[in-house]
Amino acid sequence: YSLFTNKPKWTSNVITYRIISYTSDLPRIKVDEIVAKALSLWSKEIPLSFRRIRFGTADIEIGFARGAHGDFNPFDGPGNILAHAFPPGPGLGGDVHFDKDEYWTDGSSLGNNFLYAATHELGHSLGLSHSNNPNAVMYPTYEIADFQSFKLARDDVESIQELYGKRSD
Numbered sequence: 001y002s003l004f005t006n007k008p009k010w011t012s013n014v015i016t017y018r019i020i021s022y023t024s025d026l027p028r029i030k031v032d033e034i035v036a037k038a039l040s041l042w043s044k045e046i047p048l049s050f051r052r053i054r055f056g057t058a059d060i061e062i063g064f065a066r067g068a069h070g071d072f073n074p075f076d077g078p079g080n081i082l083a084h085a086f087p088p089g090p091g092l093g094g095d096v097h098f099d100k101d102e103y104w105t106d107g108s109s110l111g112n113n114f115l116y117a118a119t120h121e122l123g124h125s126l127g128l129s130h131s132n133n134p135n136a137v138m139y140p141t142y143e144i145a146d147f148q149s150f151k152l153a154r155d156d157v158e159s160i161q162e163l164y165g166k167r168s169d
């Protein structure tokens with residue numbers, strides 16, 4: 001695995017997140033659930049917890065956008081780049097953007113598995129960069145073997161714990 005050069009990480013142990021916009025591919029409640037699930041996959045390994053806020057500025061702001069959307073990484077239409085996220089920091093730091101031009105699914109059908117992508121992106125939001133282990137969620141390309149029971153690879157757990165330490169309880 002690999003971390004960002006200056007190893008940016010969140011310093012507080014409660015991180016707020018807010019879902020700003022949604023996709024028409026999935027019900028809102030499903031997007032909320034999947035984001036919470038992706039966060040829990042990471043937080044169960046480290047002494048960090050997440051709190052959802054519905055208004056105001058959150059540390060991690062999550063949304064869907066297509067094409068140019070206000071940061072220097074315009075999306076590219078269907079396929080290719082599926083999403084991007086910023087390493088921990090103020091403002092855009094930690095934010096996650098999903099390409100609205102993708103077809104997002106909850107694992108019940110083909111298309112891009114939203115839980116997998118959310119877990120990958122939130123890994124970036126926490127300070128992880130890419131792994132060269134094809135089984136790792138932090139592998140650069142979207143290659144999910146099994147929709148139903150995908151989980152963090154040991155490589156992912158090692159990298160996040162290297163950054164934040166192990167969860168003690």
Ligand SMILES: CC(C)C[C@H](CS(C)(=N)=N)C(=O)N[C@H]1Cc2cn(c3ccccc23)CCCCCCNC1=O
Pocket residue numbers: 079080081082083084085116117120121124139140141142143
């Ligand atoms: C891991 C994701 C959830 C997030 C990453 C983006 S990021 C910033 N968060 N690391 C992603 O979108 N990776 C591309 C990488 C990629 C694969 N190809 C590409 C063709 C063109 C451009 C990019 C790609 C080959 C064709 C397949 C295109 C569909 C799948 N796309 C990918 O796997």
Ligand SMILES: [Ca+2]
Pocket residue numbers: 075076077078079080081082083099101102
């Ligand atoms: Ca795209």
Ligand SMILES: [Zn+2]
Pocket residue numbers: 069071073084097
């Ligand atoms: Zn963006």
Ligand SMILES: [Zn+2]
Pocket residue numbers: 120124130138139140
């Ligand atoms: Zn990535």
